[in-house]
Amino acid sequence: MKSVEIVKAPEGHSGSGFFATSFDEVIGIARSNSLWPLPFATSCCGIEFMATMGSHYDIARFGSERPSFSPRQADILMVMGTIAKKMAPIVKQVYLQMAEPRWVMAMGACASSGGIFDTYSVLQGIDRIIPVDVYxxxxxxxxxxxxxxxxxxxxxxxxxxxRRRNSDEYQQLLQSYNIQ
Structure with missing residues (x-):
């Protein structure tokens, strides 16, 4: 049996021909339904991402209509696959070029923890260089x-x-990754 997610209407006041709610609610709904991913694919996880973009799974129905290949126009950095230590500065630079608010998804065992490649040349998880929101x-x-x-x-x-991105807690998190 397929589950159906019920999207609740934002809290607010309605009357004859109008609906009033908070600005944060409206921005949150708009943000969540128009996320543009930036795929940083290095191996087999990139192939699975292509399958996810295809018509059978179609992530366009979630507002990710098109992948962005410019960090300045992306909302989600999707790191997929093995990241060599020599690539770490590049991943960090791509992250820094993204505008706020930005989110990071570590996709697959290699991006999350280095996977089976426990070697000197492979980064053991991208969370060592940038903050990750979803694994x-x-x-x-x-x-x-x-x-x-x-x-x-x-x-x-x-x-x-x-206002979360301007909080002291968030700024301390960025400083812990040497990100200003």
Missing amino acids: VPGCPPRPEQVIDGLMQIQELARNESL
């Missing part, structure tokens, strides 16, 4: 898992306060 497990993860991760990021985008 998608698997080697490679199935398209359903990728969609679940995308839905988790949608939930973060919908409920995140517009």
Whole structure:
């Protein structure tokens, strides 16, 4: 049996021909339904992402209509596959070029923890260089898992306060990664 997600209407006041709600609610709904992913694919997880983009799974129905290949126009950095230590500065630079608010998804065992490659040349998880919001497990993860991760990021985008990114806690997190 297929489960159906019921989207609740934003809280507010309605009357004859109008609906009033908070600005944060409206922005959250708009953000969550128009996320543009930036795929940073290096191996087999990239192939699974292509399957997720295809017509059978179609992540366009979640507002990710087109992948962005410019960091300045992307909302989600999706790191997929093995990241060599020499690539770490590039991943960090791509992250820094993204505008706020930005979210990061580590897709697959290699991006999350280095996977089976416990060697000197492989980064043992991208969370050592940039903050990660959602981890998608698997080697490679199935398209359903990728969609679940995308839905988790949608939930973060919908409920995140517009002021969170300016908080001291968030700034300390960025400083812990040497990101200004």
